[in-house]
Amino acid sequence: xxxxxxxxQVPDTSDIKWTENNTIQREGxxxxxxxxxxxxxxxxxxxxxxxxxxxxxxxxxxxxxxxxMLRKLIAIGVDDAVLLSDKKFAGADTFATAKTIxxxxxxxLSDFDLIVCGQFAIxxxxxxxxxxxxxxxxxxxxxxxxxxxxxxxxxxxxxRELDSGFEKVRVKLPALICVLQGEFEPVRAxxxxxxxxxxxxxxxxxxxxxxxxxxxxxxxxxxxxVNKAYRAPQKETECVFVESCEELAECIKKCGGICE
Amino acid sequence: xxxxxxxxxxxxxxxxxxxxxxxxxNKAVELSKKMEDAPVMALVLTKPDLINEYKxxxxxxxxxxxxxxxxxxxxxxRTDLFAKAxxxxxxxxxxxxxxxxxxxQGRDLAPRISTALGTGLTADCTGLDILENxxxxxxxxxxxxxxxxxxxxxxxxxxxxxxxxxxKPSEVDVTRDTVFIKMSVDLxxxxxxxxxxxxxxxxxxxxxxxxxxxxIVAGGKGMKNAEGFALLKKLADKLGGCVGASRxxxxxxxxxxxxxxxxxxxxxxxxxxxxxxxxxxxxxTIGMNSAEKIIAINTDKNAPIFDIxxxxxxxxxxxxxxxxxxx
Ligand SMILES: Cc1cc2nc3c(=O)[nH]c(=O)nc-3n(C[C@H](O)[C@H](O)[C@H](O)COP(=O)(O)OP(=O)(O)OC[C@H]3O[C@@H](n4cnc5c(N)ncnc54)[C@H](O)[C@@H]3O)c2cc1C
Ligand SMILES: Nc1ncnc2c1ncn2[C@@H]1O[C@H](COP(=O)(O)O)[C@@H](O)[C@H]1O
Numbered sequence: 001x002x003x004x005x006x007x008x009q010v011p012d013t014s015d016i017k018w019t020e021n022n023t024i025q026r027e028g029x030x031x032x033x034x035x036x037x038x039x040x041x042x043x044x045x046x047x048x049x050x051x052x053x054x055x056x057x058x059x060x061x062x063x064x065x066x067x068x069m070l071r072k073l074i075a076i077g078v079d080d081a082v083l084l085s086d087k088k089f090a091g092a093d094t095f096a097t098a099k100t101i102x103x104x105x106x107x108x109l110s111d112f113d114l115i116v117c118g119q120f121a122i123x124x125x126x127x128x129x130x131x132x133x134x135x136x137x138x139x140x141x142x143x144x145x146x147x148x149x150x151x152x153x154x155x156x157x158x159x160r161e162l163d164s165g166f167e168k169v170r171v172k173l174p175a176l177i178c179v180l181q182g183e184f185e186p187v188r189a190x191x192x193x194x195x196x197x198x199x200x201x202x203x204x205x206x207x208x209x210x211x212x213x214x215x216x217x218x219x220x221x222x223x224x225x226v227n228k229a230y231r232a233p234q235k236e237t238e239c240v241f242v243e244s245c246e247e248l249a250e251c252i253k254k255c256g257g258i259c260e
Numbered sequence: 261x262x263x264x265x266x267x268x269x270x271x272x273x274x275x276x277x278x279x280x281x282x283x284x285x286n287k288a289v290e291l292s293k294k295m296e297d298a299p300v301m302a303l304v305l306t307k308p309d310l311i312n313e314y315k316x317x318x319x320x321x322x323x324x325x326x327x328x329x330x331x332x333x334x335x336x337x338r339t340d341l342f343a344k345a346x347x348x349x350x351x352x353x354x355x356x357x358x359x360x361x362x363x364x365q366g367r368d369l370a371p372r373i374s375t376a377l378g379t380g381l382t383a384d385c386t387g388l389d390i391l392e393n394x395x396x397x398x399x400x401x402x403x404x405x406x407x408x409x410x411x412x413x414x415x416x417x418x419x420x421x422x423x424x425x426x427x428k429p430s431e432v433d434v435t436r437d438t439v440f441i442k443m444s445v446d447l448x449x450x451x452x453x454x455x456x457x458x459x460x461x462x463x464x465x466x467x468x469x470x471x472x473x474x475x476i477v478a479g480g481k482g483m484k485n486a487e488g489f490a491l492l493k494k495l496a497d498k499l500g501g502c503v504g505a506s507r508x509x510x511x512x513x514x515x516x517x518x519x520x521x522x523x524x525x526x527x528x529x530x531x532x533x534x535x536x537x538x539x540x541x542x543x544x545t546i547g548m549n550s551a552e553k554i555i556a557i558n559t560d561k562n563a564p565i566f567d568i569x570x571x572x573x574x575x576x577x578x579x580x581x582x583x584x585x586x587x
Contacts, residue, residue, distance in 0.1 A: 013403050094371070095380055123403055125523065126383040128371035131339075135375035140340050140453040143368045157457070161517065162364040164273050165461040172453040181517075181524065223380030223415040232401055232408050239556075239572045245583040248555070251571040252584075255532040255553035257475050257499040 001051065001151065001173075003044045004105055004115045005058045005078065006133070007037040009066045010123040018231065033069050036118030038186070040179040043148045044116045045077045045187065051151060055079045057109055061089055061100055067202055074197035075189040082108060086206035091219030094124070098132030099221060103212045104205060105137065114156060115176040119144060130178040142171050143178040264299035265292055266355035266417065267323075268346070269314075270365050271306055273337075273459065277314050279471070280361030282429035284422060285321040287388055288359060289434060294390035299324040301355060305334045305345055315440065322434035327353055329443050337365050338454045341447070343372035348445040350377065355417045357396050359388075362421040370421050379415035385422050396420075405523060405546035423527045424471060426550075470519055475501030475532045478521060478548070481508040482537020482558065482577060489514045491581045492536060498585060504528065504548075506538050522547035536577045540565025557581070 012030040019025050041058075048054040058073045060066050061084040070081035084104050092100060105112060115137075117130035127143070134141035146161040149168070160167045161180060171177075189197075207217055215221060242248050265288040270278040281302070288300045302323045304314065308330040318326045329345055342365075350358065350373060360370040362384050374381035387399035387410075396418040399410045413419070470476060477496040479489055489503065496503045505515035507522060521528055522544040533551035538544060540556070540563055548554070554569040561574040573580060 011403070013406065016403060016406050093380060095375065095378075098375065120524065122523075125402065126381075127367050128374075128381060128383055131368060131371035132375040135343075135372050141368075141372075142339070142454065144364055160364075163518075165459055167456055167460075168458040170455045170457055175453070223378070224382060224411050224413045226409050227397060227412045228410040230408050232406055237554075237568060237570055239566045239569050241561075241566075241572050241574065243573070245573075245580055245587065248557075248571070248573050248580065249584055249587045251555060252499070252532070252534070255555065255570070257501070257532050257534075 001047065001054045001113045002109070002111055003047065003054060003056045004109050004112045005037075005041055005044050005056055005073075006101060006115060006117045006130070007041070007058055007060050007069065007073065008034045008118070008121050009060065009062050009069050010034045010121055013122050031065070031069075033072075034118050034121045034123075036120055036122070036179065036181065039182050039184065040116045040118045041073060041076075041078070042182065042184045042187070043145070043177070043179050047114075047148060047151060048077065057082060059101065059104065059109070060084065061092075061097060061104075064204070067204075070202055071197045071200075072189070074200055075193040076187045077193070080200060081202045083202055083204045084210070085204050086217075088207045088214055089218050091222065092217065093222035093224045094126050094128045094132055095223050096217055096219075096221035098129050099136055099216055100210070100212060101129075102133050102136035103216075104210045105133075107210045108205065113173045115139075115174075117176065117178045119178045119180045127178070130176055134176040137174075137176070139174050139176060140171050141176040141178065142169055145177045145179045146182060148177070263354055263356040264301050264325075265295070265357040265359065266301045266303055266350065266353055268358065268360040268366065268369070269302045269304040269318075270361055270363060271304065271310075271334075273461075275310060277304075277317055278361055278363060278424070279429070280363060280366075280422070280424040282317075282321045283424065283427040284359045284361060285323060286430040287422070287427045289322040289430070291357070291388060291390055295356075295394070298356065301325040301327065301353065303346065303349055303353065304328045305342060305349075306330055307332060307335045315438075319438045320433060320435050322430060322436055323438050324436055325439045325441060327441050327443050329445055331447065336456050338452070338456065339368055339372065340453050341450060342369055343376070344450055345445045345447060346373050347376045349443050350417065352443060358417040358419045360419065360421045362423040366421055370419065374419045377415075377417070379417060379419060380413040381419040381421065382411045382413070383421050385420045386426055388420060388422070401546060405542050425527055425529045470502050470504055470521075470526055470528055473502035473528070473530050475499045475534070476504045476521075476528060476530045476548075476551070477501055477534045477536065478504035478506065478538060479509050479514065479536050480506035480538030480544075481512065482539075483509060483514065484537070486514065488537070488578065491578070491585075494585055495534070495581055501530070501532075506541075506544050535565050535569070536581065538565055539563050540568065
């Protein structure tokens, strides 16, 4: 089975600093692998450990420095990786991102059986790149995957976690899944893996390599655009501190809770 | 005349119209006033025998037109089937704006529709407006809630998704002469690629319906253990509320994922939110800061949760809650 793992490098949103003009200070902002993509990786790795002949190719669209993230993934179990990097990809919204990734998969990894994405990316948090890639490739998708149960006769069985319950679903491959946070112990790199990760060649593809036209990529290929961005308003409340439980109960009552 | 605003009307797994539909309807009615009274429209995919049951609810929530597609197979949501039907229907309706609830179903379906139609989709919006030039402006938080971005779309329909509880349903009766229009779509060549083998309802949802709770007593890492959460449950019971949790508490196994509140959990807006042993990380507060009143119990007087709350007490929740229970 051939798995394509879509991973994204994101700024560490817990560490954002603001400039005086209320814009995000981008210099010095740490880049991390999107936390959900770690779970996506884990799901792919579990399939690889469970079945024979599973190959995992990691794919990311991003700046050249994303290569470091791909090598780290190779050190912990990914077999090979592809980096999509081109100035013409810059400024892509999810539509153009998905179109670019789909074009790359079509031209370079077309023999895939399964595409694994994270459910959300923490910077954009749109949760729509995965389903959009699936739509461009005309394959089914399963989102909110909590657990991959198994793979048999060209079908993958997974468990989804939804608002109202758990759904066990069988999907025909090729397909795409978006993986939620699961309960995993993080994988550690082994010496062999680290050595391997330094030796593997990671091809970098630009717009011409994947046969995408300029109109379809980056800012130009994006139907949406940011009109305005500003710092999120902080709630303007002054906290009234109380000392005793009686006072607290009084506050609860005032706020609509009956504490009798 | 404008082509109107279309609201995707999700049917829940137990055959109800999802509450987010009424919230979106109310917003759509408000937006339509800035669009020369563009029609407010609904699209619903349902089993044939159920459409009549929804009619009154649609009328009451202010829809001018309801487009419905019926099929026996619409009883269970499946991406491939629903996407195939919805894409055809939306093409025929050709709305100017389309709104979808950012539920599990909406978040699964909306990007398939937008991509198939070659248009953009702005996810999880917290504000929607019509600009003076008539463009639809969708505002959403990004970067873990720290940056707000207002996004416009060059293509049509201009699509946006909104999480449940972000907007309020109308409080007044907005009954209209709703026109119901049956639509047909071609599903003849539909070959199922996805099969639902089994569905287990989350029990916790029956017992602990956070979405509709007026009062939420939420616990974080500071509630330490099962006894801590048992205290929260007692307080919630006493107040007639539900228990929620921070992600760390969920990761510690103190509460199920279904009650996690925040960026990667639920967005709630109860009348009162009592945060116990929760530090108030942005990823958490983004899911609850629209609560009408917030009260925090925390041992650390510098905890960021105090920056957003109305009342606070600095102290040990394990001492304070038992006293509250005795009062
Ligand atoms: C991508 C991403 C998504 C995330 N999504 C979410 C999300 O959806 N929801 C979410 O909640 N978090 C989320 N987080 C995690 C978030 O950043 C915080 O780590 C988390 O909210 C902290 O949980 P906490 O407040 O329970 O724990 P802590 O931050 O450890 O706070 C514990 C608090 O308890 C207090 N305390 C300790 N003992 C007591 C006592 N006896 N009595 C009273 N107070 C006490 C402490 O003073 C402290 O303030 C996300 C993080 C990332 C990176
Ligand atoms: N630039 C990218 N390169 C590779 N994968 C991506 C990229 N952007 C998004 N993805 C994938 O899509 C998922 C959801 O991202 P998002 O739609 O931005 O919330 C991520 O978890 C990744 O698996």
